[in-house]
Amino acid sequence: MQDQPHFFVVTGGPGSGKSTLIEALAVGGMRAMPEAGRAIIQDQVEIGGAALPWDDRLAFAELMLGWELRSHREARGHPGVVLFDRGIPDVLGYLNLCALPVPPHVRKAACTFRYNRQVFIAPPWPEIFDQDAERKQTFEEAQATYEAMVSAYGELGYELTHLPKSSVEDRVRFIVDRIS
Template sequence: MQDQSRFFVVTGGPGSGKSTLIEALKACGLRTMPEAGRAVIQDQVTIGGSALPWDDRLGFAELMLGWELRSHREARDHVGVVLFDRGIPDLLGYLTLCGLPVPPHVQQAAHTFRYNRRVFIAPPWPEIFGQDAERKQSPEEAQATYKAMVDAYTGYGYELIHLPKSPVEDRVRFVLAELG
């Protein structure tokens, strides 16, 4: 099986339950790759860095790209399905959402480092949306992020599979059924 066919992305706007779903799927024994954005924010805050979405958005995007490339490479060493909490096309959506140009090397990364053509997307879900130390977006920004992800992934030829707005156990069953 080629790597890209066994690499599945879960994307969507912030606060839509995607990371909770990833953790639940991990508990079922599936291999997962963590979200770059949250980790980059935590690291930058710890070291007093400025590559943060509220300080240096382009620097933040570059660090996320490095993280995503490393995750893609690391996933190749594992057998079977690997689930990614976001993927490289998320960076294109993020940069576009921020009104920043998408550098050619980021576009090239999205073309070169591919995932399964079917991508799981979590729709905006205001009833479960919440903010925390890393998630500072408003519900309106979460909606705009969702739309940016739809545009980014469909623009790169991915087919979106919309996750149901249902309890995590139901979402796990849905994903497992889709994975076969």
């Protein structure tokens, strides 16, 4: 499958303002696909499941892959710009970050289900980083996640556009200016 020019991914480490930015863009009228990780963690905790990043990382990655594939498929039915809070290559980056083998089907999914070549990446930002019930990573782990995403997306031929460390409103304008 070729690149989807109207699919834009926002990625980066946890706690770098991605979801807040995407929520602000959605309020402004852009279609947005939610992040997989947080919802999967909430669901697994609620049902007593083990597919959690602190329990069974491979099972967690498989659930993230399924979520991202479904989001990609659902977005194909929408005209205009669609924003993704992370994408399929994030699963590849996560597996690499965890030093887990990348199954061939994960690599194939990342190569097959493409997004716009321009991917927005949020750099680590200690001033806004915070932990919560689902985000248990340390800031150092958030930095390592950022680096894993840089590597994963770069390996797949995406062009990374770094988001400025600025207000949500400035970040919204930054993205709108680049995708309009």
